[in-house]
Amino acid sequence: EDQVTQSPEALRLQEGESSSLNCSYTVSGLRGLFWYRQDPGKGPEFLFTLYSAGEEKEKERLKATLTKKESFLHITAPKPEDSATYLCAVQGGSNYKLTFGKGTLLTVNP
Amino acid sequence: DSGVTQTPKHLITATGQRVTLRCSPRSGDLSVYWYQQSLDQGLQFLIQYYNGEERAKGNILERFSAQQFPDLHSELNLSSLELGDSALYFCATFQDRVDEQYFGPGTRLTVT
Numbered sequence: 716e717d718q719v720t721q722s723p724e725a726l727r728l729q730e731g732e733s734s735s736l737n738c739s740y741t742v743s744g745l746r747g748l749f750w751y752r753q754d755p756g757k758g759p760e761f762l763f764t765l766y767s768a769g770e771e772k773e774k775e776r777l778k779a780t781l782t783k784k785e786s787f788l789h790i791t792a793p794k795p796e797d798s799a800t801y802l803c804a805v806q807g808g809s810n811y812k813l814t815f816g817k818g819t820l821l822t823v824n825p
Numbered sequence: 826d827s828g829v830t831q832t833p834k835h836l837i838t839a840t841g842q843r844v845t846l847r848c849s850p851r852s853g854d855l856s857v858y859w860y861q862q863s864l865d866q867g868l869q870f871l872i873q874y875y876n877g878e879e880r881a882k883g884n885i886l887e888r889f890s891a892q893q894f895p896d897l898h899s900e901l902n903l904s905s906l907e908l909g910d911s912a913l914y915f916c917a918t919f920q921d922r923v924d925e926q927y928f929g930p931g932t933r934l935t936v937t
Contacts, residue, residue, distance in 0.1 A: 747924050758827065758915050758928030759868070766924075802868065811881045811919075813858070813926070817867040 717742045721816035736788040744808030751802040793823045829929035843904040848916030857899040863912040
């Protein structure tokens with residue numbers, strides 16, 4: 716069964732203090748690894764899809780990377796509006812189901 | 826705004842009752858995924874439909890069922906409701922060609 720573990724559960728940063736969120740996974744034949752941002756009471760917002768080890772994608776202050784066992788979401792010089800829960804999910808090659816981690820709650824203080 | 830719509834936004838009902846949640850995908854998206862999100866369990870995949878047919882099933886309870894209609898909207902039916910069914914229910918659609926998934930705003934179900 717596919718599994719996703721995200722760490723840390725919560726992270727508090729000062730504005731401008733860069734850091735990384737981790738997503739460790741086990742999956743049978745990775746079809747894609749997905750990152751989402753979720754604000755309280757709202758639906759997750761798609762950020763990135765990564766397909767193979769070594770791949771990197773960037774969007775504003777966010778950069779996602781992928782290895783064979785984990786993915787990192789790097790946040791450079793975060794701002795208070797980056798505060799949210801960041802979710803990681805994997806999709807295995809044999810089916811279309813997405814398995815989500817429990818997320819990392821990021822708080823960026825001004 | 827993701828373009829995925831869900832109704833109702835909030836639903837309060839009593840134990841033992843039955844409710845129907847509705848989802849309309851973005852124009853051109855053929856797939857619909859349903860998820861349940863509770864505080865202790867995180868986001869749990871329930872079921873997926875693609876162009877009217879069931880494609881994948883997660884840990885969906887037998888009391889829950891879903892279908893996708895010819896116009897591609899989908900309904901999730903929850904029956905014999907229990908207190909533990911209180912959660913946020915999301916639907917999402919997948920843009921297959923670019924592997925991007927878009928979530929609706931969710932339905933907050935409260936069972937009293």
